[in-house]
Amino acid sequence: MSDPIKIGISACLAGQKVRYDGLAARAEHLNGVLADHLEFHPVCPEVACGMGIPREAVRLVGSPENPRLKGNRTGRDWTDAMREWAEGFLPEMEKAGLCGFIFKAKSPSSGIxxxxxxxxxxxxxxxxxxxxLFASMVMERFPxxxxxDDGRMHDVGLRANFIERVFTEHRWRRFLDQGPTLGGLIRFHSRHKMLIRAHDVTGYRELGKLVAQGKGMDLNVLLTxxxxxxxxxxxxxxxxRKNVDVLMHILGYFKKLLSPDEKQECLEIIENYRKELVPLIVPVTLFNHYVRKYDLPYLREQYYLNPHPLDLKLRNHA
Incomplete structure (x- = not known):
């Protein structure tokens, strides 16, 4: 994509020395290849709301449902200061058009x-x-x-799911920026069908029905x-299981094109993936080969077959 995919990130994870001890907590698994494809917007809510560097560490105090943010040693209450700053910052965050946010794990200000x-x-x-405190305000304002968080991003499945959501959100925002129409929504949905199906079949069916009913709905209501x-x-x-369902669905588009040997090869590779003997990238690569070989425009445009850059290697372990 030529336009940058903007996401928020806790500033310490990006390498800024903003932690209470004056150090950073640079997350190398977030600052490598991933950073080449995303435009990070670092935020440290603790510094932004007036805490110094270095500073007294803070923690959540009181009830889990409505805690206060207080200094570990002095008990100084930073709750109102952070809420006041965040209330002014969140509209700016909305204007920035962020497509996701990576927070510092277990942080009293930023843990999700x-x-x-x-x-x-x-x-x-x-x-x-x-x-x-800050993370809860972000998630409430932008549900x-x-x-x-950086801890969960070590898990390849969670990381892949997050990145797929971020890229999909970016494509959605780009669709809206270009002037949304019902026809445009139909094209957007068509290209995402198999990717959506791999996440949730029920959601896939409901979204299909929603698009089909689009002519009788107000466009803004439909888009929302x-x-x-x-x-x-x-x-x-x-x-x-969900991916096997999608792969078999894709195979159906080739039923009149593949030779018996080619079809058998596809079935064997899908079965090897089902048994977790090979990662998802193997059957996907094979299908991309046949899409090019037999020139199937519908499949060529499916984001499921190319949801994010290959160098992220998100399907090499799934």
């Missing part, structure tokens, strides 16, 4: 989950299921935005409903 919450009296944490269902569907994790 698994954050410790301590009692007012001190002592051991009463919960390990808190959400960072459809793909979000992850479609995006909401698309985001929820893409958030569902693909599985081997």
């Amino acid at each position: 989950g698994r954050v410790k919450v301590y009692p007012e009296s001190g002592g051991q944490p009463i919960s390990r299921a808190g959400v960072g 459809l935005l793909p979000v992850e 409903r479609y995006h909401e269902r698309l985001a929820r569907t893409m958030a569902r994790m693909p599985t081997v």
